Amino acid sequence: MFCYQCQETAKGTGCTVKGVCGKPENVAKLQDLLIYNLKGIAVYAVQARELGIVRPDVDKFIMESLFSTITNANFDASRFVERIQDGLKLREELKQDVIKAGGVIPVNLNDAATWTAPASEFEAKAVLVGVLATENEDVRSLRELITYGLKGIAAYAEHAYTLEYKEAGIFAFIEKALAATLDDTLAAGDLVALTLEAGKYGVEVMALLDKANTTSYGNPELTKVNIGVRNNPAILISGHDLKDLEELLIQTKGSGVDVYTHGEMLPAHYYPAFKKFDNFVGNYGNAWHKQVKEFESFNGPIFLTTNCLVPPKDSYKDRVYTTGVVGFEGVKHIAERVDGRPKDFAALIEHAKTCPSPTEIETGEIVGGFAHNQVIALADKVVDAVKTGAIKRFFVMAGCDGRMKSRDYYADFAKALPKDTVILTAGCAKYQYNKLDLGDIGGIPRVLDAGQCNDSYSLAVIALKLKEVFGLEDINQLPISYNIAWYEQKAVIVLLALLSLGVKNIHLGPTLPGFLSPNVVNVLVENFGIAGISSVEEDIKLFMA
Numbered sequence: 001m002f003c004y005q006c007q008e009t010a011k012g013t014g015c016t017v018k019g020v021c022g023k024p025e026n027v028a029k030l031q032d033l034l035i036y037n038l039k040g041i042a043v044y045a046v047q048a049r050e051l052g053i054v055r056p057d058v059d060k061f062i063m064e065s066l067f068s069t070i071t072n073a074n075f076d077a078s079r080f081v082e083r084i085q086d087g088l089k090l091r092e093e094l095k096q097d098v099i100k101a102g103g104v105i106p107v108n109l110n111d112a113a114t115w116t117a118p119a120s121e122f123e124a125k126a127v128l129v130g131v132l133a134t135e136n137e138d139v140r141s142l143r144e145l146i147t148y149g150l151k152g153i154a155a156y157a158e159h160a161y162t163l164e165y166k167e168a169g170i171f172a173f174i175e176k177a178l179a180a181t182l183d184d185t186l187a188a189g190d191l192v193a194l195t196l197e198a199g200k201y202g203v204e205v206m207a208l209l210d211k212a213n214t215t216s217y218g219n220p221e222l223t224k225v226n227i228g229v230r231n232n233p234a235i236l237i238s239g240h241d242l243k244d245l246e247e248l249l250i251q252t253k254g255s256g257v258d259v260y261t262h263g264e265m266l267p268a269h270y271y272p273a274f275k276k277f278d279n280f281v282g283n284y285g286n287a288w289h290k291q292v293k294e295f296e297s298f299n300g301p302i303f304l305t306t307n308c309l310v311p312p313k314d315s316y317k318d319r320v321y322t323t324g325v326v327g328f329e330g331v332k333h334i335a336e337r338v339d340g341r342p343k344d345f346a347a348l349i350e351h352a353k354t355c356p357s358p359t360e361i362e363t364g365e366i367v368g369g370f371a372h373n374q375v376i377a378l379a380d381k382v383v384d385a386v387k388t389g390a391i392k393r394f395f396v397m398a399g400c401d402g403r404m405k406s407r408d409y410y411a412d413f414a415k416a417l418p419k420d421t422v423i424l425t426a427g428c429a430k431y432q433y434n435k436l437d438l439g440d441i442g443g444i445p446r447v448l449d450a451g452q453c454n455d456s457y458s459l460a461v462i463a464l465k466l467k468e469v470f471g472l473e474d475i476n477q478l479p480i481s482y483n484i485a486w487y488e489q490k491a492v493i494v495l496l497a498l499l500s501l502g503v504k505n506i507h508l509g510p511t512l513p514g515f516l517s518p519n520v521v522n523v524l525v526e527n528f529g530i531a532g533i534s535s536v537e538e539d540i541k542l543f544m545a
């Protein structure tokens, strides 16, 4: 196997025996083959679209399959075997559609569009088509950068899709870009252009998801979230899917079972629609990587709606439930919606009733809900604070948290920032500093949490609004610095989205992606001023200069 798609990749260069994330070799290979399969489907999908053929089932299949290969989403080999088999069937159907519509199938099609094999040969095939099959390291780097960006786009598109928001242009781009990663005639420059185009679609998909979320559940608003526990049996919901949460809250209402959020589900508390559920108690624990301890002490069933799942320990594995693209062998899976009917959480709720209430691990409250609507409502106050010099600088510290000790940098950085600065955050990166008592500036908290990682879009909207209010030409003239932490592929699309909005000088850590070749890093440095991190003291000096 060879995988280097996340920040925790072995030695910063690639996992070759087993994933640091726990992904076994067979799953890694099957994921590679699935991606290859998707590229082959995309070749026909592009041609089909030109002929006016629309296959929503193909769009959905590609979107969900990409999402299922994101770090910490699915570790279940059988699910990937099924997907590849389904994908081969879909590819053939699409080819026939093209032929029926009068399309001519090119003779020299890429192997991705023609190969076929029984399941018993999938792993052997995968060895030939993985990441390292592209020999030129710069082309490989750009192809993977694009593919990981597409995984991020797919994840956000899937959340919007669940709420019935979709855009044909996003699917068309995913398919065009997947097919382009097979095209040996594209030069590095073409791939760089495609990478930036992915960023543009990153902005679009995050805007779409923002619309889906706020139209369905209202605009996030300033909220105090309880981090203690009550004395009832309870379910812990994690991941990013708000529709799953909504249905769970409806079904647990009046059942005597409480619901708590974990990790990236915390921002659900900021939405008005969920506040009416009095069994929606609070947030339990921290970012994804702490789940091994926190799922243990939660005592009740845990429901994973998306990544990040850490391979569960035997001591609590029977309490873990997955749904959607998430999966782990031997873990119970909640079936999809059929004909628009809600998912059935009866088993989860009954299970909860047999469990003790959660063990308290902390008490108090955290404050959040500073998505664009709430911040813009406070715009006068914020603008005044900037004009009077009460706020000297904003720091966008969005992205992910992770296991590495080097991520202490972000907590230390937050603590060391001058008191006249404000942190704008989104994603699970926030857990490094959202429980520090950093105070406020004239009533404006010094950590403004917009929400999940996709709500980084909100931070861009806020920046654009400030640019307008201050009458600036360029977003980079604002007193905003970007110190972003990344872990998995959604963070890749967030980064590309910021680049496409013209944001320069983003610092990325705790390490630069292992999949960026030295030449690709140079392109990012020269054109966008991308940089890594050094020490807290040096970086603060640099940012405040």
Ligand code: FSO
Pocket (backbone or CB within 6 Å): 263, 264, 288, 307, 308, 399, 400, 401, 427, 428, 429, 452, 453, 454, 487, 488, 489, 490, 491
């Ligand atoms: Fe975190 Fe995991 Fe939201 Fe990621 S929970 S690391 S960028 O999946 O998606 O922020």
Ligand code: SF4
Pocket (backbone or CB within 6 Å): 003, 004, 005, 006, 007, 008, 009, 010, 014, 015, 018, 019, 020, 021, 022, 023, 028, 071, 072
């Ligand atoms: Fe390694 Fe990350 Fe790939 Fe897991 S997702 S195998 S940790 S690079």
